[in-house]
Amino acid sequence: MLGKLLLIAILMFGFGYSLVPLYKRICELTGSNVLSTQESSAASAVRNTQIDTSRYVTVEFDGNAQGPWRFRPTISSLRVHPGELANVVYEVVNKQSRAINAQAxxxxxPQEAASYFKKLECFCFKQQTLGPNEARQMPVSFYVDPALPKNVTTITLSYTFFEVGLPTAKAVSQ
Structure with a gap:
């Protein structure tokens, strides 16, 4: 019985070990998941078919500050193709001599564009803690969904940056 179990374990190990070259060979035969990097540059140039290169969308950036800091985008607008990955940076400066917690x-x-504006990375996903007199560059990585209606040619992305965690005034009891 021990011999049979040992033989089965060895066969299972051998089968698992042989899957890597077998997988590579199948991929080469079918042309999927090509792992070879020795193809010519013309043949290996891959075009992202999810980008709609037939049109542009202008994305305008705006920043509003509700508190003791300066908050603004580093650029005012950007032209992108729908589906194209883009990045923009917002700059914030804490003008106080104390640390603050803030949220954007x-x-x-237009409001209809909100569901087509896809953020992959954004400082607005979590609260920010800014040290006294700290300046920070905060990135936003996004793309505009190619399904955006053709009549929408401009999207404005506006952030309001405000302090969180402030003590609230207690209601006056009468």
């Missing part, structure tokens, strides 16, 4: 809330215009 986005808004979009």
């Amino acid at each position: 809330i986005p808004s979009y215009a």
Whole structure:
């Protein structure tokens, strides 16, 4: 019985070990998941078919500050193809001599564009803690969904940056 179990274990190990070259060979035969990097540059040039190169969308950036800091985008607008990955940086400067916690809330215009504006990385996903007199560059990585209606040619992304965790005033009891 021990011999049979040992033989089965060895066969299972051998089968698992042989799967890697077998997988590579199948991929070469079918042309899928090509792992070879020795193809000519013309043949290996891959075009992202999810980008709609037939049109542009202008994305305008805006920053509003509700608190003791300066908050603004580093550029005012960017032209992108729908589906194209783009990056923009917002700059914030804490003008106080104390640390503050803040949060950014986005808004979009026109409102119908909100569901087509896809953020992959954004400082608005979490609260930010800014040290005294700290300046920070905060990136936003996004793309505009190619399904955006053709009549929408401009999207405005606006952030309102405000302090969180402030003590609230207690209601006056009468």
